[in-house]
Amino acid sequence: MGKKKGVAPCLADALEIVLGTKELPMRLRAWDGSEAGLARAPVIEFRSRRGLRHMLWSPDQLGLSRAYVAGDIDAPGDLFESFSALSSVGKFAELKAFRPPTFGERMTLLNTDVRVGALGLPPAPPPEEMNVTRSGRKHSRKRDAAAISHHYDVGNEFYALVLGRSMVYSCAVWEQENIGLDAAQEAKLDLVCRKLGLRPGMRVLDVGCGWGSFALHAAQNYGVDVVGVTLSKEQAALGQERVAAAGLADHIEIRVQDYRDVHDRPFDAISSIGMAEHVGGDHIGSYASHLYGLLRPGGRLLNHAISWNAGEMPPDPDSFIPRYVFPDGEMLSLTVTLGALESAGLEVLDVEALRQHYALTLRAWVRNLEENWDEAVRLTSEGRARVWRLYMASSALGFERGLNGVNQVLVQRPGGEDPPLRRGEWV
Template sequence: MAKSHGAAGQLAKALGIVLGTDGIPLRLRAWDGSEAGPEDAPLVEFTSRRALRRILWQPGQLGLSRAYVAGEIDPHGDIFAAFAALSSAGKFAEPGPFSTPTAREVATLVRTAVGLGALGPQPAPPPEEIRIEKHGRRHSKKRDAAAISHHYDVGNDFYALVLGPSMVYSCAVFDSPDTSLESAQEAKLDLVCRKLGLQPGMRVLDVGCGWGSFALHAAQRYGVDVVGVTLSTEQADLARKRAADAGLAGQVDIRVQDYRDVTDGPFDAISSIGMSEHVGRAQLGRYVSQLFGLLRPGGRLLNHAISWNAGPTEDDPDSFIPRYVFPDGEMLSLSESMVALEAGGFEVLDVEALRPHYALTLRAWVRNLEQNWDEAVRLTSPGRARVWRLYMAASAIGFENGLTGVNQVLLQRPGRGAGLGSGMPEVPLRRTGWV
């Protein structure tokens, strides 16, 4: 039986200060074997004093995240239970950046660290962390390329373990919670094709094409020609191979290209699936203008994007996501995106919220990762595997709690095109035309 006294009690008090709550929602086990906290709460083990030192230097989300990525904090059992408990406690339950501890709280943290032998210089961040500001001006083409490479050039084999055979890295659409991930991803791809009104002979632009899954589906099932653009060389290499293997190289053109550099419009339809989160608030107007200019009059744009549902957004560069997962990524509210799209000249045809579907998608990805954990670590690093586990599990909780959402916004450039002889397809009178 674990000791009832020892480091864990002091550790629990320190964690309570960081979380901004009197009681902690976790059962803590310290490096000396002692335990503290509710006996029926999810168990989290602090395997090293270094974890407390990280929290002392960065008393918030970043310090805790660094300790987890470094393997100094280890949730036992169901990781979703641990993150759900944390997300409902103190500062984690409040939208926005962590508030800074008071001088008195910092003094208490220092005394605790001294008493537990954890005081010392600030530990170096885990190697999986990026300081994206070193790559130039925010949302410059060079810095955007570096941000995309950090996230996506982790290795195609690693992503295949997590995403499964579909290689789709965006929210799936489930008929029921029991629907397989593969079926749900195919349903999403087909839904996008139907919303766009794809017909044989159309020319389609896929912005942020990933590993080419939408491009292949649209070309194979709907007989269209697709230009897919990505900033990830690893994604492009695999997407081209998949197109060649499927006999679609003549219909699918995959480019390593910034969306701002696409000049060979017009296109009859444009898909942007899980890409606009990388654009940034300051560049949103340019993004809308660029896609509007590339689209034929009467053509449709499908913008599929994560949204922030918890009030006004604040950029916090010292949080986990920008340091480890999506450098420079910005989640906008749905209303912000809609204002920009309409101001850019688009007509809104439909908005569909898919928030519960992303929670199911993320849980499926976490399952895939955990079932292939040893191989994922071999392909990347223990820290990288922990980064993905933390970000996907925590994101699933965010979608379940309603802090974040995901929406498909279907838009049209006003006017009728003549590129297909008989004009662009008519918009259905009801959603039943594509659902």
């Protein structure tokens, strides 16, 4: 049999080193039209030599991510099939931080770049990469504000394309897979209201209020007054517009404010939906203590947060998610979160796992993005749209594989009325 020709076999050798496997369950297509790998498998396409240079200079998840965001690597077929194949082998499948290549492996990568004419200086990271949070004390108010702005201040119109009419950026609750995203998000908002035991006249704090969707639902359907806080100026502006349009300005206040600066207590209930991931493991205890202090005796807190389910894994500040999506974000285990809430003096009333629900939610967001791709690129950039596509698709696979979870933890400050004897009040 003759020797395989073209660039693709060289790419396969390089990718095997980066992934740490000799069994690539995919087909590689190179910029010269050559192919290598399994004939009937998901395709990974290298569109330019620069994609290989990204791998040479950052032979890990970050290099692959940079190449994808820059458009040098693509998955032209079914995105989920391609990403699933890529994440099923080697270092991805082992759930460990990428082991740096040995000296010999680096020389092999270097020789591959020389052979295919890809040798050169390290490519500049795509402009969507976040570096500003590298300076300053982690989780200081200034650094947290910069991190939140990086993720959320990318255009309300862009988020509307992805999230749909609900404008809810957290896990929905699906009674059935075919009910649709908007109905599933409304079900989630109502579930939170019921768990919190909301009644007319209550004063509620919504920590990380986003575009005001929970505040609007709670005020419209349960007759409560809501203070919503966010660090995103764009979120707050649209939230205030939505509140005014609904005629609820006397019942809802949306602030640009750090939750640590909220002191106008007491609140009868607190919702924290998809915000605790920004707090960090070193600060989750003070987060719980501060919210405890804002609650009246007997008041409930609903903490809805993503968890890391795959055992010990140290945070890697040089991986894709911290660099491009959630700077300084941390997924804590459910055990750590429960420990912080209980240590603050809060009584655990209920824990509900929604892992499968988030996979369905993320797939719906990816579908929205892909169906509105040209408009999403126009509103932001192709790189930004590719960041969101990569992050949401890979996250969906993570929830489906059980690497990540998402949990609603309902707690109560002691005192006041006792909780119900059974969960039937809110399920």
